Amino acid sequence: MADTILEVKHLKKYFNTPRGMLHAVDDVNFTLERGKTLGIVGESGCGKSTTGRSILRLVEPTSGEVIFNGEDVTKKNKSEMRLLRQEMQLIFQDPYASLDPRKTVSEIIGEPLKLQKIITDKTKRNERVHELMEVVGLADRLVNTYPHELDGGRRQRIGIARALAMEPKMIICDEPVSALDVSIQAQILNLMQDLQEQMGLTYIFITHDLSVVNHFANDIAVMYLGQLIEKAPSVMLFDKPTHPYTQALLSAIPVPSLKKRRERIILKGEITSPINPKPGCRFAARCPYATDRCRTEGPELVEIEKGHFVACHLTTGS
Amino acid sequence: MSENKKKLILDIKDLVIHYETDDGVVEAVNGLDIQLEEGKTLGLVGETGSGKTTTALSILRLVPDPPGVIKNGTISLDGKDILNLPTEEMEKIRGNLVSMIFQDPMTSLNPVLTVGDQIAEVIALHENISEKEAAKKAGDMLEVVGIPRERFGEYPHQFSGGMKQRVVIAMALACNPKLLLADEPTTALDVTIQAQVLETMKELREKFGSAMIMITHDLGIIAEVCDEVSVVYAGQIVEHGTLEDVFEHTLHPYTEGLFGSLPNIDDRRNRLQPIPGLMPDPTDLPKGCCFAPRCRYCTAECEKARPDKKWVSDTHYVRCSRYEEAEFRIERSEQ
Numbered sequence A: 001m002a003d004t005i006l007e008v009k010h011l012k013k014y015f016n017t018p019r020g021m022l023h024a025v026d027d028v029n030f031t032l033e034r035g036k037t038l039g040i041v042g043e044s045g046c047g048k049s050t051t052g053r054s055i056l057r058l059v060e061p062t063s064g065e066v067i068f069n070g071e072d073v074t075k076k077n078k079s080e081m082r083l084l085r086q087e088m089q090l091i092f093q094d095p096y097a098s099l100d101p102r103k104t105v106s107e108i109i110g111e112p113l114k115l116q117k118i119i120t121d122k123t124k125r126n127e128r129v130h131e132l133m134e135v136v137g138l139a140d141r142l143v144n145t146y147p148h149e150l151d152g153g154r155r156q157r158i159g160i161a162r163a164l165a166m167e168p169k170m171i172i173c174d175e176p177v178s179a180l181d182v183s184i185q186a187q188i189l190n191l192m193q194d195l196q197e198q199m200g201l202t203y204i205f206i207t208h209d210l211s212v213v214n215h216f217a218n219d220i221a222v223m224y225l226g227q228l229i230e231k232a233p234s235v236m237l238f239d240k241p242t243h244p245y246t247q248a249l250l251s252a253i254p255v256p257s258l259k260k261r262r263e264r265i266i267l268k269g270e271i272t273s274p275i276n277p278k279p280g281c282r283f284a285a286r287c288p289y290a291t292d293r294c295r296t297e298g299p300e301l302v303e304i305e306k307g308h309f310v311a312c313h314l315t316t317g318s
Numbered sequence B: 001m002s003e004n005k006k007k008l009i010l011d012i013k014d015l016v017i018h019y020e021t022d023d024g025v026v027e028a029v030n031g032l033d034i035q036l037e038e039g040k041t042l043g044l045v046g047e048t049g050s051g052k053t054t055t056a057l058s059i060l061r062l063v064p065d066p067p068g069v070i071k072n073g074t075i076s077l078d079g080k081d082i083l084n085l086p087t088e089e090m091e092k093i094r095g096n097l098v099s100m101i102f103q104d105p106m107t108s109l110n111p112v113l114t115v116g117d118q119i120a121e122v123i124a125l126h127e128n129i130s131e132k133e134a135a136k137k138a139g140d141m142l143e144v145v146g147i148p149r150e151r152f153g154e155y156p157h158q159f160s161g162g163m164k165q166r167v168v169i170a171m172a173l174a175c176n177p178k179l180l181l182a183d184e185p186t187t188a189l190d191v192t193i194q195a196q197v198l199e200t201m202k203e204l205r206e207k208f209g210s211a212m213i214m215i216t217h218d219l220g221i222i223a224e225v226c227d228e229v230s231v232v233y234a235g236q237i238v239e240h241g242t243l244e245d246v247f248e249h250t251l252h253p254y255t256e257g258l259f260g261s262l263p264n265i266d267d268r269r270n271r272l273q274p275i276p277g278l279m280p281d282p283t284d285l286p287k288g289c290c291f292a293p294r295c296r297y298c299t300a301e302c303e304k305a306r307p308d309k310k311w312v313s314d315t316h317y318v319r320c321s322r323y324e325e326a327e328f329r330i331e332r333s334e335q
Helices: A048-055 A078-084 A105-115 A122-135 A140-144 A152-164 A182-199 A210-216 A234-239 A244-251 A292-296 B052-059 B087-093 B115-126 B131-144 B149-153 B161-173 B191-208 B219-225 B243-248 B253-261
Strands: A004-017 A020-033 A037-041 A063-068 A088-091 A170-174 A202-207 A219-224 A227-233 A302-305 A308-310 B008-021 B024-037 B041-045 B068-077 B098-101 B179-183 B211-216 B228-233 B236-242
Touching: A004 A048, A004 A202, A020 A048, A020 A202, A020 A219, A020 A227, A037 A048, A037 A210, A048 A063, A048 A088, A048 A170, A048 A202, A088 A152, A105 A122, A105 A140, A105 A152, A122 A140, A122 A152, A152 A182, A182 A210, A182 B253, A202 A210, A210 A219, A210 A234, A219 A234, A219 A244, A227 A234, A227 A244, A244 B191, B008 B052, B008 B211, B024 B052, B024 B068, B024 B211, B024 B228, B024 B236, B041 B052, B041 B219, B052 B068, B052 B179, B052 B211, B098 B161, B115 B131, B115 B149, B115 B161, B131 B149, B131 B161, B161 B191, B191 B219, B211 B219, B219 B243, B228 B243, B228 B253, B236 B243, B236 B253
Parallel strands: A037 A202, A037 A219, A088 A170, A170 A202, B041 B211, B041 B228, B098 B179, B179 B211
Antiparallel strands: A004 A020, A004 A063, A219 A227, A227 A308, A302 A308, B008 B024, B008 B068, B228 B236
8 A cells, every 4th residue: 555644444424503504614535645736626515615624623523533653632621632733724814814914024924833732932933933934935024914915826825834933744735726827826736736746745635626736636526415436547537537417527627728628518597505415426517428327326336447436326337 | 890790789999998996997898899790699708807897787777886887889789879869868778778687697697586586577577568469478588498387477596597597588588679688697506407498499599590709718618609709818808800710710819728728538748738827917908919928929028018919710710929929839720
């Protein structure tokens, strides 16, 4: 077995809502190798962010195991968890909302070092902050500025520097570039790629943007209504999308080229409610190929070729 | 320029719009021209703060004043000089001759009115028909955009994001406008829903024959729905042409930078080629070419004066001083 850093087994997160049980994450399984990037894609409400947060136990998983570096995260107590979180960090989507507006750049980046008592000496901490700022490409003169004085790209660099402060092994990136303009987005993606090479980081990259994840990730997992419906190495997923939803999702991306027009699969309807989902395949209501079996019996995730997993009755046969 | 064969629905000349704030003058739009023929779709592409939305608002004369001031230029809509129309006349034009689809369907609908009533309101306002007829027509419009008539009496919160945007589209098209302004109409939507909405918009445009200005930052959407493209940077159009001109024979270094920043689905290149730096501060624009500080082809000349339009064909122009040199090519044109 390769060097596995993270193994997620039967992860479930249900939310109790007035209208019933909301199945945000419903039995998700995957493994991730050290130094690689897993992209989790899907549309709003598919459970991709909740999956990321459950791994860090920022929301408490309902059941399942999250094995990080050989240890089950879900069984840790509060203080053990605190130590463990040094190795698993999170970068948020909205650099406007995830930074304390009343703290300066250096205070924000230095805060985890202070809280976790990694560097208690103030001068040394400031040195480290300067180092981190250099790593993420923030000019020294910005050290005493406040987040509102900076643009989105720079704010996201602060978020990255803060995450790197703990020298994490794995970073969960929740839509890290969605709020940015394309030219800035490309700068941040390149930075993240460089950091991965330099520090051997493992990323979980949560996004709705398939072209970004194709560029960035080694493996891609597609989620639909709380379930993982297809997972494969990026190249394979783009060459041979197998689940009807993945096919539709790929075909829906507008391509910025006149030569490569693709055949559109326009899905009917919208994502259904994750509250008290009916038995059967969750995608059946929108699936052009759905049969009676799909509506009554949920498909299992099956490996159809090496590394390529699909949950669909049509492809897994019988 | 060649003779105008078709009638122009929109003719904007040398538009300059400033926002005069306490912190300085924001130069939002700086000498922008748009000529749009009837029934055509123009894509305005550019990044946050490039002046796309301000331009669209000026066509409806909805630039907030103060602080917005139209300093210069003319806007002719279907032959009418709208900048000098009295307010009552303008109210007749809005929603009738020209209408707008906003980015966020969640905030552009009234939460306490049913969607049917909101559409009927537009129709009743502009057409001399009874309430009952207006309601019937509103129901028709709902069906046109793919929402069952039975949902007439429901409120916006009962609809999903994609459905709400359909309602907004129905409202915008209710009076059969000659020009439709769509400001990032699908940015707030998921890709599969975006595909549905774009498809609906394309069908409807053909059916109603409206001209459209599609404002977006997504070159993929431009390729999908537009006939012509204007690339906007710091309040000016830096390159304009047909889809083919701009996508296949790119001229401006900024346009090249936009393409280089996009992850390409069919070509997993190792590295993206982003544009270095940031958009210039609109309260303090450079004297010369606004893109010069980020441009890899920049020379000392570029920093001296703002470049003029240079037409390279009947349909394609660029604002870049380097093209004064006969030999100048950007990298993309050699691929």
